[in-house]
Amino acid sequence: MANFSKSNVPQFSVDVYQNEFLPEGGREVNAIVTVTSTGGGTSGSALTGASSGPAPLPGQAPAAAVVIMVDCSGSMDYPPTKMRNAREATAAAIGALRDGTAFSVVAGTHVAKDIYPGNGRLAIADPATRAQAREALRKLSAGGGTAIGTWLRLADRLLNTADEAGGGVPQIRHGILLTDGRNEHEAPEDLRASLDAAAGRFTCDARGVGTDWEVKEVTGIASALLGTADIVADPSGLSADFTQMMENAMGKEVADVALRLWTPVGVEIKYVKQVAPSVEQLTDRRTEVGPRAGDYPTGSWGDESRDYHVCVQVPQAGIGQEMLAARVSLVLPDPSGGAPQTLSQGLVRAVWTDDMTASTSINPQVAHYTGQAELAQVIQQGLDARKSGNLDGATAKLGRAVQLAAASGNAETAKLLAKVVDVVDEATGTVRLKAKVAEADEMTLETRSTKTVRVKK
Structure with missing residues (x-):
């Protein structure tokens, strides 16, 4: 197990749990890969209005960029308290932004409108911009339809301006999306195209408020963009939920981490999925990165631990033989296009045995x-x-x-x-x-x- 350490970046470790013993003719190898990141510079320090961590220098990209997308369709007026709760929740989330974070607020209907700062770019969080944003929220009113794909496309464009400011420096790019209804004013394939375009560019937490929205739509958005999904059945719970989401986003310190799987000749990957803190299928999200190696996206990390289930099929072998079934690495891309950094590594093994007790026990x-x-x-x-x-x-x-x-x-x-x-x-x-x-x-x-x-x- 290897570790990676750099100031202000979490240290990553990889632990592999498996029963490596296979019976004669056995071909399926299962392993749980636990990835843990600890000791980053800013985790858990996102206090309301706090300045934790250095603000970006001129010409440097901010450490994080966040776009909050608020549903402003007509149904947000039923009951009228729903819109008020959404405004208050967005204000609470803005209050939890760390100084120096780039941010924007988007009003979403059948079109998307950047209501703060409103110039097609992002504002940089400080006491003055937080106050201005809260003022802009007062003008939010409900009216119009719902086309979530347009909200995501605008969020992507806005987040991209933060990258441009820092010459493509990798950073935390995050969205928070609130909806109270079904995505009725665009075709499902339009939303799908927006999600495909945004995947890998930013992560997004999605929330459904009330009970008139479509669960599979909201969970599908979060799944595609490696975020969390949840219900806030009572709109009065929105402020606490938004604050928690923003504090979690502020605790992230490294973006675009990938789980890289290298397998020897003859080994086939059956599936790769995240299994904790939630089940997320990653098999189809593989990006080929060279002979017999592929990357699976994991999104952004702060101080946390996640578990992945890797299942591979190995060639048949005789009793007493053993082989490396897969090498699991955690990699971070190089913004300038060079070789990625390996943050940590673990090995999945296969050993053929005639000991029935060893080969039939399940880890x-x-x-x-x-x-x-x-x-x-x-x-x-x-x-x-x-x-x-x-x-x-x-x-x-x-x-x-x-x-x-x-x-x-x-x-x-x-x-x-x-x-x-x-x-x-x-x-x-x-x-x-x-x-x-x-x-x-x-x-x-x-x-x-x-x-x-x-x-x-």
Whole structure:
């Protein structure tokens, strides 16, 4: 395991958990890769209005750039408190910006409008610009439709101006997006094209307020842009949520980190997915970077730890043989186009044995996260079955979810499931669908279905 250290940049470590032993003829190798970053210069110091960390020098890109996209469509006026809560939440998020952070506020309807600073560029956070931005928020009013792709395209253009200021210096580029409705005023393929264009250029947290928005739309935005998704069913909770999101964004210190997988000849990658703190499929996001090597995006990092499940298929080999099945590296691109920096590395191995006990034991980390991934999947399948009227299918899938949540100690998900089903026996997954379920409860379960818990130490 190698480490990378530089002042003000977190140190990264990679730990690999696996059972490397395979029976004769065995070909599938599973490993959980835990990536931890610690000791960056500014993590957790985003206090309201605080100046933590150096402000950028003239001609230098700011360390972070953030665009807040606020839904201002007509439905934000029902009830009128919703728009007021959105204004207050945006003001709270602006208050949590670190001095020297570049920022902008976009009003989103069927078109996107840069309402602060309003000149097609970003403002630099200080007491004066924060006050000006709060003043500009007072003029926000509801009216018009919803075309989220236009909001994302404007955010991308604005964030790009921060890069230009610093000659393409890599930095944290982040969006926060709030919507209360469905994306009705553009075609789904237009939103998809906007997400494809923005992927890898900035990360984005997405929030749905109230219960009139589409869960798969909001979670799809966050997934494509490597951010978080959540529901704020009661608009009065927006300020606390926005403050927390901004503080998390301010805690990020290194952007564009990739998980690089190198495999020997004959080894095939079956899948790569993030499994903690949430399940995120990365297999299809691979970028080829040379012979038998590919990069999977992980976004921005502060002081945190995440787990990834890597599954590869190795060629058949005889008893007693062993091989390197994959080399996992964490890499940071060089802004000037040179070789990327390797932040840390770990190895996945395969050893063929005739010891049945060794080859049939499942690594506890692999077993746990296989269960957590199944938990996310059966919740989605169960809720989809319930919506389509397949009540037997819904009962079976949600029963399995209750069983998995209980077995893995995922208490939060268990609590959310109990609002949708009556639990008869959690150990066997015996449940009854509730006759009446509050829409907010069902949407909360669906939105948070991919959140996982880590292995109990």
